[in-house]
Structures are given as structure tokens and as C-alpha cells.
Amino acid sequence: MFTDDQTMLINRIVEELQEDNVAVFAGAGLSVGAGHVNWKQLLTPLAKEIKIDINQEHDLVSLAQYYINENGRQRLANKLINEIGIEKSPTDNHKILAKLPITNFWTTNYDTLIEESLKNEGKLPDVKFTNDHLAITKKGRSAIVYKMHGDISLAHEAILTKDQYESYSIKHAPFVTALSGHLVSKTFLFLGFSFTDPNLDYVLSRIRISFEDRQRQHFCIFKEVAEKDYKTIEEYNFNKVKQELLSKDLKRFNIKVILIKEWLDLNKILREITNQYKSKxxxxxxxxxxxxxxxxxxxxxxxxxxxxxxxxxxxxxxxxxxxxxxxxxxxxxxxxxxxxxxxxxxxxxxxxxxxxxxxxxxxxxxxxxxxxxxxxxxxxxxxxxxxxxxxxxxxxxxxxxxxxxxxxxxxxxxxxxxxxxxxxxxxxxxxxxxxxxxxxxxxxxxxxxxxxxxxxxxxxxxxxxxxxxxxxxxxxx
The missing domain is CATH 3.40.50.450 (Rossmann fold)
Known part of the structure; x- marks a missing residue:
């Protein structure tokens, strides 16, 4: 039912759960199943306004900056509120993760799906999306949700542009420090994350330089590039090679990529992790x-x-x-x-x-x-x-x-x-x-x-x- 790599992942995560050592890093891909748009879908109509073909522009952070340079920030913030501010129900994967004994969730998403799934399980999430939040501990908390790029409730302060990314390590240094500490002490499971975020890349690079070959191993689940998902064979070949190169590059940070054929396989893996954990x-x-x-x-x-x-x-x-x-x-x-x-x-x-x-x-x-x-x-x-x-x-x-x-x-x-x-x-x-x-x-x-x-x-x-x-x-x- 599972590949050798998937079986290894399941066994390792179960072991780490038993020691309370697992943290989750959720990207936009985890929220898509709930009906939220991803970053590319969010920017597509705005790209047209500035006459950019989003299929040819892969640097979406720069694209957001270009748009704000032309039209100001408010229009992009409103787009965020209208698309992501709509209440959605947590996916089955969110529900499974909320049931597990995971106390640290990191995300670049602005939505509230992680905290809502925790609340539905009777847990009290301590949500942090500003520097001030990091200095406050919510009494009786069951889990901490770190929202690196902000929250939909403060859309005007969300991390959206190249300017903000470039100054992140200075203006949001406490988040960088906290994430660095967790990446050293916890085993991370990256879900729905594309590794194009410069902030995370900055943190991972610092850890790699400090620990070299002593870095803690982490895991990332990617959907394997499939020909049926692309219009042309050239586009498929490009993305296949790119995925292979990215998977190899992540080894620099001791992140092992686990491939799945379909997104449904992620749900099967999470369910098997749950079953094996509970079997003890x-x-x-x-x-x-x-x-x-x-x-x-x-x-x-x-x-x-x-x-x-x-x-x-x-x-x-x-x-x-x-x-x-x-x-x-x-x-x-x-x-x-x-x-x-x-x-x-x-x-x-x-x-x-x-x-x-x-x-x-x-x-x-x-x-x-x-x-x-x-x-x-x-x-x-x-x-x-x-x-x-x-x-x-x-x-x-x-x-x-x-x-x-x-x-x-x-x-x-x-x-x-x-x-x-x-x-x-x-x-x-x-x-x-x-x-x-x-x-x-x-x-x-x-x-x-x-x-x-x-x-x-x-x-x-x-x-x-x-x-x-x-x-x-x-x-x-």
C-alpha cells in the first residue's frame, strides 16, 4: 500500500510523536482542499491589470511588488480579504493533524483552518502572528500556531511584497529565532509547501551553516509531477526536472522529500500515522x-x-x-x-x-x-x-x-x-x-x-x- 520511503516516513513520525518531537509546517497546498485559492490564483487577475502573464512569471513575490508599485497596497489587501477571509471548513487532513499530539504548527497561510480544527478537537490554540504575540503565553493552551506571514484579521499587515520579505529577518526577527530553534529541536513535516519562500530559505540556510552535517532530519511530502497535469510534454518535462532538482537541493538542509502519486495519498499516510500512533x-x-x-x-x-x-x-x-x-x-x-x-x-x-x-x-x-x-x-x-x-x-x-x-x-x-x-x-x-x-x-x-x-x-x-x-x-x- 505504501512505498518504502512512505513506510519509513510513517515509522519515523510515529516514533517522534511518541517523544513529542513533531512540528508541522503548512503551506498553501494544505488549504486548497478547503476551497481557498493558492497564491498564484490570488494574483492572476491582478497580474492581468499590469499586463503580466502569470504563467510566464514564476517569482510571485516580485509580481506582488510590481502590482503594489503601480496600484498601491490596499487593492491587494482587499483581494486577500475577499478570497481568504471567507470562512471555510477544515479539511480531513486538518482534522487528522489536530487529533495528533502536535503542539507546534507553523504556516505561511493567512487562513484560520489550523486553529479552527484544533478548537473543534477541544484544544485551545495560542495563535501568534505579530511580534508582540510571541511575548504572551495564553493560559491553558494546547498548541501554538505560528503564522509567519500574518493573519487574515490583519490583512493590511500581512507579508505580501518583496519589500516585506527583504526586511523580514529584521522586523520579524523573533519569528526567525523561534523557527530556528524549532528546526533544531523538532522533526518537521512540511505539507503543501513549495519551498519558494525566501524567509524559510533564510532560516534553513542559517541552520545549515551552523550545524553543517549535524542538522536534524525533516520530511516534506510532494505530489509527484505527472504528465496528465500539464498541457504539453515540454511543460511536463520542465516541471519534472525542476522537482527532481529541488528534491536533491533540499538534502542540503537534511529535508527528505517523500513523493505521492495523488493528494489522496497524503490523507492515507496521515491516517496510517494516526493508526500506528494510537496502536500503542x-x-x-x-x-x-x-x-x-x-x-x-x-x-x-x-x-x-x-x-x-x-x-x-x-x-x-x-x-x-x-x-x-x-x-x-x-x-x-x-x-x-x-x-x-x-x-x-x-x-x-x-x-x-x-x-x-x-x-x-x-x-x-x-x-x-x-x-x-x-x-x-x-x-x-x-x-x-x-x-x-x-x-x-x-x-x-x-x-x-x-x-x-x-x-x-x-x-x-x-x-x-x-x-x-x-x-x-x-x-x-x-x-x-x-x-x-x-x-x-x-x-x-x-x-x-x-x-x-x-x-x-x-x-x-x-x-x-x-x-x-x-x-x-x-x-x-
Whole structure:
């Protein structure tokens, strides 16, 4: 499905995401899918006014300067407002990026698509497009959006002309300094960017001179030049050679170009990055008032040990602290983190107990559904264990797990029911095995046998740990 280079990119970005080391640099190409015009489309009617064929003039910064020299800046600023000031909805790619744990976004775009996509994910963006903004920290921010060339809300101050580009490193020196620092300490993913921006070229050149062959590696995704996109074979050949030369030139800055055939491939790559990143996060669904063939102590010891081992294997664990289940699981994970100094607990464990005090049953149900979507949506794998509760002094199946099963399936998580634990988990095991090709269409018979082993009775629940790890290992392949 992916080329060797694309697979390498996916693996590297997933690794860097786990270390909170990824930054995104978004160019105009990322916003085109939302209906915004690119810089060339924006300038085309203005070029006609000054009798310039935009297809023959490739220096668009100079073209903007020529126009302002003839007609003043206001007309160009108004054009910007009329074209980009129109509200658009974030693209699927914006939404995927907003869901990922990326805290630094850089862009030369004037639109608000990045910050809107972050807000839609419940994140608080700290947007910076003036020097003064850099000195202020928004309280509670989830991500920072650096807009190098300004924002549509201040179109009259946006970076548009050659004059502004030439003075950028002086008048906007704090942005140059901030970007330089991030390019040294973060792994950048350049999306929809053509590398014709002189400001970025200036920053990259400074880093190259300072670090020489010790530059951090970054990645850029280009759509491969295709003959069908051009009117003549000469035009195609020109752009093909130009792309090849640019790709080689970017090696000077340790930027590796990854080619895709169609823009749809970018979406596939971002989705695969998301899937692989989330596959290292495990949500435990379950509850227990009674423990079947095992004792309470045996079960809690098993869950605690499972939490420890998953953390030691570099998994993140997620739990809503289900009755009799979640506390032991999370406790084991916390113990492992403190014992071996893995860093902050928040980086490896997400625990959100269900809000209990919501008197109105309809409102409570609505809140709990949203709560489940939030928790499960942070995971790539869902373990189902036991699932019973006490109602009027009688043991009943925990039907609340049905919603968790439904949500996990809807969100595309890998579902692993520990059937031998009984109760709801046993029901889910039968459901999955009866429709195994729907749930695991590409998995081997060996994997299916490992999944079946989770339905085999064991004397002690701790005997399940190796079986669970075997299944998880297969899911990573």
C-alpha cells in the first residue's frame, strides 16, 4: 500500500510523536482542499491589470511588488480579504493533524483552518502572528500556531511584497529565532509547501551553516509531477526536472522529500500515522462486582501486573476506572512509571473516572457517551475484561460496556475480548469470532489462534499476560 520511503516516513513520525518531537509546517497546498485559492490564483487577475502573464512569471513575490508599485497596497489587501477571509471548513487532513499530539504548527497561510480544527478537537490554540504575540503565553493552551506571514484579521499587515520579505529577518526577527530553534529541536513535516519562500530559505540556510552535517532530519511530502497535469510534454518535462532538482537541493538542509502519486495519498499516510500512533494506546473496558472462577485478589494482582508490563513495553494505557477493574490496572502502570522513572504519568496514562454526580438520567447518559468517545478515541486497541455489576443485590451483565464496544468498533480500534473472563467479555468474544473476517480481514491463522487462546480457561488470571502480549505483538506487525 505504501512505498518504502512512505513506510519509513510513517515509522519515523510515529516514533517522534511518541517523544513529542513533531512540528508541522503548512503551506498553501494544505488549504486548497478547503476551497481557498493558492497564491498564484490570488494574483492572476491582478497580474492581468499590469499586463503580466502569470504563467510566464514564476517569482510571485516580485509580481506582488510590481502590482503594489503601480496600484498601491490596499487593492491587494482587499483581494486577500475577499478570497481568504471567507470562512471555510477544515479539511480531513486538518482534522487528522489536530487529533495528533502536535503542539507546534507553523504556516505561511493567512487562513484560520489550523486553529479552527484544533478548537473543534477541544484544544485551545495560542495563535501568534505579530511580534508582540510571541511575548504572551495564553493560559491553558494546547498548541501554538505560528503564522509567519500574518493573519487574515490583519490583512493590511500581512507579508505580501518583496519589500516585506527583504526586511523580514529584521522586523520579524523573533519569528526567525523561534523557527530556528524549532528546526533544531523538532522533526518537521512540511505539507503543501513549495519551498519558494525566501524567509524559510533564510532560516534553513542559517541552520545549515551552523550545524553543517549535524542538522536534524525533516520530511516534506510532494505530489509527484505527472504528465496528465500539464498541457504539453515540454511543460511536463520542465516541471519534472525542476522537482527532481529541488528534491536533491533540499538534502542540503537534511529535508527528505517523500513523493505521492495523488493528494489522496497524503490523507492515507496521515491516517496510517494516526493508526500506528494510537496502536500503542490501550483502553481497558470492564467492570466486576464478582470475579467468576478467580478470587478478587488474584484478579487485581493480574490487572496490576498487566498495567506494569504494558507500560514497560512502551504502551500507553487508558481507563475510565471501571468498578473493580480500572483501579488495579492503572495502579500497576503508575507503579512501573515511578519505579523506573519513565517520565510524567500524564505522558503514559490517561485516567478519567466517569462523572457520577449528574442527577438527570438523560443528561447523565449523554455526558457518559461523550466521555466514552473522548477516552476510546485516544486509543488504538480495546481490551474487554469481565463486565458485570450488582443491581438490586443481583449480579447482572454490565450493559454499559455495549456502548464502549460499539464506539470502539465505530472508531476502528482493534478489539481484543478476553473471553475466558466471562460475562460481557465472553459475549464479545463470540461476536468477533463469528465475524472474524469483518474484524480482522487480513490477519493470519496464527493470529486467530492466539486470539482463541484468550478464551481458554486458565487456573490463575496471571497466565493470561503472555497470551495478551502475544496478541498485541501480532497487531504491531
Amino acid at each position: 494506546s490501550i483502553f481497558l473496558s470492564g467492570s466486576a462486582h464478582e470475579y467468576g472462577q478467580w478470587t478478587k485478589d488474584e484478579t487485581e494482582d493480574f490487572l496490576s501486573r498487566l498495567g506494569e508490563i504494558l507500560i514497560s513495553k512502551k504502551f500507553k494505557i487508558v481507563s475510565g476506572l471501571g468498578l473493580g477493574i480500572g483501579n488495579a490496572f492503572i495502579s500497576g502502570g503508575i507503579k512501573e512509571i515511578y519505579s523506573n522513572q519513565y517520565g510524567k504519568i500524564d505522558d503514559q496514562i490517561i485516567m478519567k473516572p466517569f462523572p457520577q454526580y449528574v442527577p438527570d438520567p438523560i443528561e447523565r447518559s449523554s455526558i457518559w457517551t461523550k466521555w466514552r468517545y473522548d477516552l476510546i478515541g485516544r486509543s488504538g486497541i480495546c481490551l474487554f475484561f469481565m463486565g458485570n455489576k450488582l443491581v438490586n443485590n443481583k449480579i447482572e451483565l454490565a450493559n454499559g460496556m455495549d456502548e464502549e464496544f460499539k464506539i470502539a468498533k465505530e472508531l476502528g480500534l482493534k478489539l481484543i475480548p478476553i473471553g475466558c473472563s466471562g460475562y460481557k467479555a465472553s459475549e464479545y468474544y463470540q461476536e468477533i469470532m463469528n465475524k472474524i473476517n469483518d474484524y480482522y480481514p487480513k490477519k493470519s491463522l496464527e493470529f486467530i489462534e492466539k486470539l482463541k487462546s484468550l478464551n481458554e480457561q486458565v487456573h490463575k488470571p496471571e497466565q493470561l499476560i503472555e497470551k495478551i502480549l502475544d496478541v498485541l505483538k501480532d497487531l504491531e506487525l
